[in-house]
Amino acid sequence: MTLEATFNLPFLFRRIPKTNLTITTGYNGAFCLLEEESNIEDLIRNNHERLPKEKISELEAKSLVSTQSEYALKASLHASSLATQIYRSLAKPSLFMIVPTLRCDHDCRYCQVSRAPINAEGKDLSAKNIDNALNLIESTSDEELKIEFQGGEPLLNFKFIKEFISKAKVKLKEKNVSYVICTTLTNLTNEIADFIKDENIQISASIDGDANTHKYNRPSKYYDSYDLLQDKRRLLSEKNLDSHTSYIATVTRPSLGNAQELAEFFFSLSIDSIFIRPLTPLGFASSTVRAIGYTADEYMDFYKQFLKEIIRINIQGTRFVDEMALIHLNRIFRPGSTQYVDMKSPAGLVLGGLIINYDGKVFGSDESRMLWEMTHSKELIIGDITLSSDLDFTNLTKTLKDSFLFALPGCSECAYQPYCGADPIHHLATQGDPIGNKSDSFFCNFQTLMYDMIFTMWHNSNDARKVFRTWLKL
């Protein structure tokens, strides 16, 4: 602890509701939690002598306050950190999503614009576009990239995937490519499973809960979607593909009261992790919103119970990761480690990833594709691989320019700015404006409550801190 007086460097702060905690964060990504309600006022007013000595030491080590003699150095370190963070966000896109078909065998309640009937014509991406798609990916990406097949149900056009990967192995041989198929699993066959194994493909499969929940959220006209899913899970196990598979769950309103049961259900599947997420509130009729929708507060009341149960399971000795919490933990503790496209500043639009739709149109994000299906705003289209492998996103440069969090109303003064991201398409779709009013934004409310919860648990719960650390160590 220094004997010299200390002065504030620029920092952000937030009193975490329903707690005595105030979080302070710096542009360098450091945070310090203040325990006493009076601390933040003493800090802001530069009455540092009234703060506990160890807090001042911590704030000084993290460059949130500084002595006069080190002030210029600390300010320059902040500038370097901020420059590094922006530089990282300006890296080349690393995620390339491809929609081999819009056709799907499910009628999920929360999927309005990303599916077509199973027999629909003209909803498949033709294999003759593969060369253009690969040219585009090759010229846009860095050495490391992920190619993700989405839908519709991508396995309904497995022929395309097979041909694509065999050509990609040649075209992208200089790069380190990982493949993911996002699927309902219901069309998995022996042949496909073997292919997945041989090509070392990862599977992201949807499972929303027990039979009732799953079938309510994800019904199919053709079969019992839950029973068939479980059959296919057995097939994956027989083929030793469990380690290739991760699971994703989307929550609808009827599940809000069943957080604990839901967590226990996922744990009972003998899987290592679960990615649980709220609805993407795009393109719903108001009747649908009433049936399945919720506010961010309602969702977080549910999620808090869910995460507590997951932590209890971990404390009892089995490692079981909540991927959504881990994304946020990574953002807090490992600046630059996660390339999660929703959590970037400037936004992950185009810069984080691209999506090639079934009709060959290229968009800067999955949400852009959904918004295009709803509005047909041609500004959202940044390319068309049926014509060429060129990209033109001049229409989106202004949107990207307006997605630096430190310059956005509602974000510039937010304590979670160092960890959060801009999601302009979400705000464009829900509020008609890419910046949006953050007080009325599901995205913002959800992220704010997430960080509130994680920091509160980190500070107040030894169990949670212990479990979070084991997840981070992976």
Added chain:
Amino acid sequence: MAEAIRIDTAAIIDAQDWSGLYVLEKYNSANTDIPLLPILTKNPKKQNEYFILQPFSSEAIGSIHTLEQLDHFSPGDIVYIDGHHGKIRGILNAKANANTLLVTEQCDNFCKFCSQPPKTKNDVELYEKAALSILNYGRNDLTGISGGEPTLNKNAFRTFLQTLNSFNNTTPLHILTNGRGFSEKKFCTDVTETLGERFCLWGIPIYGYESQIHNYLVDADNAFIETVSGIRNLLGSGQAIEIRIVPVRDNLKSLPLIIDFIQSNLNQVTYVSIMNMEPKGLARKNFNSLFVPQHDQNSALLEAIEIAETHSLKIRLFNYALCQIDAYLHKYACKSISDWKNYYTDECNACTKKTECGGMFTSADGRFLEKPRAFI
């Protein structure tokens, strides 16, 4: 002093006139444009006699006699004959676990625990000897450059790098510096441009999270600001940095805060190394005021490691004996002590973990030795 696990000197006679650097037996380097050192080669007919040959000559211009076999050296090694003291010493040795070249004994820090206290005499010829050694050694092993402060004489340091470059040498370097010189942006740019594609890891010490404690321990005003600015500038030029922390009584408690400082301000560093003090030089003189038994460092080390793990900051422990530290720390402990100053006590021979353990410094004897503990 205890006997080291690898001896790097041997006694010689009749060598008064032959002080200097030699290559043992043969040149490794195929590049004959370099300023070649003379060769020291065994007389096949007479044990312990070595001929001195000029480059590309088979006629001996002199000879020396060793009092013992030189089997701890290998053909191609660079050795130094110290005629005055009747010794031959390894400079770059293929059998060593690490080779380090001393380029100066001058320094602008005066660390309270320095194992090789700085001297003031002009020793600029050491840079040239180091460059000659590297060029003649011809092996591309990571080679340590140490001092004193290698960058104190900025011209000599730049010239040293330029000399290596001018013979197309690409030896990767591990340079131990206090980094203060790099607070001058122009010097930083000059050096990193001179390095070009050459791999270089800079080992730079930070002993506190703020000026007061760091400057006190290195006994130099302004050192903290200059060192941290230097690291920032080197990182900005894309250089690889290893931060070295030596915990002593004055800074042990702030060890976790030092990790917080690095994570918050300099998190692009490649490694953080926590190095237990070597009881040599000034550390021996100031032992009573600096020394903290390894066992008593456990809680600070555990806390520091926990922070580093959470942030995925790469961290290592140097110069710790496994029996002294918490079992959780074992996976971070490196066998870091250079073999020519490394030993194991008699008790160590019975230890099941001896092969994984870094052992002790040869200087850690008598009251400076921490007695091995039994694993429970």
